Amino acid sequence: MNRTAFCSAMLCCMLIATTVCLAQKKSPTHPQTKLSGIIQDNFADGAKQYKVLKATLPPDRFPKTYFPQTGKSETSNSGWWCSGFYPGTLLYLYEQTGDTALYNEAVRTLGILQKEQFNTGTHDLGFMMYCSFGNANRIKPSPEYKEILLNSAKSLSTRFNPTVGCIKSWDSKNPSDFLVIIDNMMNLELLFEETKATGDSSFYKIAVTHANTTMKNHFRPDYSSYHVLNYDVNTGGVKEKKTAQGFANESAWARGQAWGLYGYTVCYRETKDVRYLQQAKRIAEFILKNPNLPADKIPYWDFNAPDIPNALRDASAAAIMASALIELSQYTKGKEAKGYMQIAETIIRNLSTPTYKAAEGTNGGFILQHGVGHKPANSEVDVPLTYGDYYFIEACKRYKDLVK
Numbered sequence: 001m002n003r004t005a006f007c008s009a010m011l012c013c014m015l016i017a018t019t020v021c022l023a024q025k026k027s028p029t030h031p032q033t034k035l036s037g038i039i040q041d042n043f044a045d046g047a048k049q050y051k052v053l054k055a056t057l058p059p060d061r062f063p064k065t066y067f068p069q070t071g072k073s074e075t076s077n078s079g080w081w082c083s084g085f086y087p088g089t090l091l092y093l094y095e096q097t098g099d100t101a102l103y104n105e106a107v108r109t110l111g112i113l114q115k116e117q118f119n120t121g122t123h124d125l126g127f128m129m130y131c132s133f134g135n136a137n138r139i140k141p142s143p144e145y146k147e148i149l150l151n152s153a154k155s156l157s158t159r160f161n162p163t164v165g166c167i168k169s170w171d172s173k174n175p176s177d178f179l180v181i182i183d184n185m186m187n188l189e190l191l192f193e194e195t196k197a198t199g200d201s202s203f204y205k206i207a208v209t210h211a212n213t214t215m216k217n218h219f220r221p222d223y224s225s226y227h228v229l230n231y232d233v234n235t236g237g238v239k240e241k242k243t244a245q246g247f248a249n250e251s252a253w254a255r256g257q258a259w260g261l262y263g264y265t266v267c268y269r270e271t272k273d274v275r276y277l278q279q280a281k282r283i284a285e286f287i288l289k290n291p292n293l294p295a296d297k298i299p300y301w302d303f304n305a306p307d308i309p310n311a312l313r314d315a316s317a318a319a320i321m322a323s324a325l326i327e328l329s330q331y332t333k334g335k336e337a338k339g340y341m342q343i344a345e346t347i348i349r350n351l352s353t354p355t356y357k358a359a360e361g362t363n364g365g366f367i368l369q370h371g372v373g374h375k376p377a378n379s380e381v382d383v384p385l386t387y388g389d390y391y392f393i394e395a396c397k398r399y400k401d402l403v404k
Ligand code: GLY
Pocket: 183, 245, 255, 373
């Protein structure tokens, strides 16, 4: 071998060794970097879309949805369960783009939302106040935000009943009814945070009691969950197991499964109780091994919808699942962790295609299309939803934070 050939061979070997070394440095659960470009585009495109959304909004209102057939938008007041998602998404997008117009719009709407800290008529305070003020306080901590979060946790706690061991979701005309929906698992994060912020363990105790009661009663043997449980307020016994937003009492409403997955993943993060990790993994198994989960991993609105494979997909459930699976992958190892991360990647990748991600200037300014709000009530069907956008951008952020 002449000198030039020898040098080329050496250079080649060094290059291969460096590549192998770099590849090995990544843990097997480390997400592939190739999704990063798509995610950066999602932040930039999301920021543009939310400026379109902002321009459509009356001053004292919050976005709710948009109807593509009529071109009409629907808005809500601050008491609607979704009011925190708009400022929350703006704050995530501000963090990723540095665009202060998004931050200023978020702060403007927080001013309208803040009165809900004293709202004791809803269980949705976690969604409303933690997705909004929780993110605002994380980005720029302030005594005012801390006070609002504490008051919100106090208001939410008033709905806890020790006989039932749950926070009441919905009020009922029958005074012995005590209605709890699986969605309520999402409100516990606010309570965990307030114990950390104040040292008051009563919030933590309420959260774990609610999680334990729900784990005992809300799930079927296959770890799918009912949507609504009706407890007897006097005895704590279960009177009914049923649905409100799913196809049938015994069906698996897709977003409900996503709320459970996300909720128990948070419970494990906050308590390190392995029973919650097991629960999250079993819910994930129900979802991911379900024969009715399509290959692109965007679920039908209900796993038992009668018209599968023609049933509508729910992009919001997919976004929640992706965000939860990214976190769950960090609490598991090897093949399991890699599997969760791969599904999350598939979901993000598919939600980022024109099938789900709206073209700039369309979709009333929302980022994702094709969410299903309340199919049985024929309300918000196949439309954009604020929580679809929020958890999609959160999933993108979580993914980006891991590949840093
Ligand atoms: N009830 C909250 C939801 O639609 O997921």
